[in-house]
Amino acid sequence: MKTDSRADITIYDIARQLNLSAATVSRALKDHPAINSKTKKKINDLATELGYRSNNFASNLRRGRTNTIGVLVHELNSGFISSVLAGIEKVTTEANYDLLIAQSSESAKKEIANANNLFHKRVDGLIASLSFDTENLAHFDPFVKKGIPLIFFDRVFEDSEGAKVVIDNFRAGYDMTQHLINQGCKRIMHVTASLKRNVYADRLRGYKQALADNSIKYDDDLVVVNGLEESDGIETAQRVLRMKKKPDGMFITNDFCAAVIMHHLQEEGIRIPEDIAIGGFNNDVMGKIISPRLTTIDYPGVQMGEIAARNLISHLDGSATLTHTNKIIIKSDLIIRESSVRSS
Amino acid sequence: MKTDSRADITIYDIARQLNLSAATVSRALKDHPAINSKTKKKINDLATELGYRSNNFASNLRRGRTNTIGVLVHELNSGFISSVLAGIEKVTTEANYDLLIAQSSESAKKEIANANNLFHKRVDGLIASLSFDTENLAHFDPFVKKGIPLIFFDRVFEDSEGAKVVIDNFRAGYDMTQHLINQGCKRIMHVTASLKRNVYADRLRGYKQALADNSIKYDDDLVVVNGLEESDGIETAQRVLRMKKKPDGMFITNDFCAAVIMHHLQEEGIRIPEDIAIGGFNNDVMGKIISPRLTTIDYPGVQMGEIAARNLISHLDGSATLTHTNKIIIKSDLIIRESSVRSS
DNA sequence: GTGAAAGCGCTAACAG
């Protein structure tokens, strides 16, 4: 039983050894109902014995499908994205789809390149969340034109083709702001990122609405649009420190950035939450290990991933169609911790 | 110019319209030197006009290669892994390879499934870091048998086939321990994870050696082997709090876990670094936003990824061979911050 | 329940 271990064995090898046709072997390996179960067993046994592995390229070429779903995210290194991926992976694995994951590192240019690449890789469907500076959805046109289903999550364009899975960012922004107001805050700063992205624009709208509903005048100077990296957080903290009239509350659209800001303010003697009450966004694990622990909005990543994948796959299976379910909104929750709670 | 936008166009379509052969079209699209540049231009222009996309399956089937590299990691949501991926991605993109990324979520079972899957996907090479509880490398045998090059990084088996890219964990563990000793620590606790993994076992050896070199007796009770999740950190912190004779220093093999432990100890009134000096491992961004900021070992993720990918690719290109370069050791650095520095 | 045959789209050896 010495076979050249480097040579790939094919269904023809199996067929020959068993005096069957390749067609029968192909069917047996796919568990086709019309094949005698004894034949099936013989074939499967020999296949494993020989270390047969089916050639996906041949199969895909023949069938004209890839059974692969593309996932295009803005960043891999984020608890939120990881959990979304976990959700997607769970569903796609069950349905026997493969995943091709690409990250755009918050760059529109890279996002475009990745979209093209996934298109050329012929994914059967695409799940995507936009990068910071994506200006339009032209790079997804090829998918639309070829009828490849598209589903966006979290960072979406309102008026785009394809379905969307989002949380109610307006509501979450409203709730956080209202919570800070309830703690007695009157001058609430909002630190956010590119307003091109729905998530940030909507939270800002929520913030404004909450202020209005509480008869607090909106002040443009209290809204900071910046990045969310460490350096951006430091910059924002320094800006706050320079303000003659400081805010008494801060709603920061990202937990990591909130933690950076909080840390720097504390180093300069500002007390949290007494001087400034702080709320973040995302419910990152990190929020529980800083002092004080961070109030935040819990973002249901796994669920988002599952729902996106589930919808995409049922569309691919033909058991449902995406074109009608255009927008799915998932519940998010305000998690109150010490960084925002004033005993007074 | 109304083509059915759903039908895929092939090199034959282009050949027909231009009165050329498919072979010429194929060569032109690959920028083959033997093709007239005018012909090339005509072909490329028509290709883009028609929205031609090459069929990878046909190409792979024909060439018997995939130009895909598999990456098997224990976890995606980690700054370290993200940076390794960034390094890998950079190199592979330049060399025109695709990436198939799979995460085992620290489970040997999932790692085995992923390895099989990548094998069946016929990756040209594999880059991997082992999960916590992987017991052996049997699931990589198929790759070895088929002559598919394998390169492990960070979490490796010493006596395995395939090349390895690692840091000097013994040295790093030694340095951190020596640093704590220099701060006056006499009872240093070491919190680590599965000693099946070289990274943890080697750091422990370094810890022991440093103690020995400073004539400090090694005490088994001061070594905690546990997970590195939040719950594990809390558990360890509670254990410390219950100890009658507490440690005066802690070397924790992971920054996140160190932060969790530190936070819980602080909540119980223990002062860091005065009562207990703490050092972590990995140089996670988080280490800079907690109070006190965390002493750690900087882990050169991007570089590791680049080196692993570069070696694999030059092996695949035939320009070098992996079998001889068996182990590459990358420099790591001790980063001293407030969590371990005693003014005394 | 099984087989024969054609073809998915591309590439490479060979020929000119």
Added chain:
DNA sequence: CTGTTAGCGCTTTCAC
């Protein structure tokens, strides 16, 4: 510089 030809391994009619 370009064309002819064969075939990669699989699936799927159609036939028996």
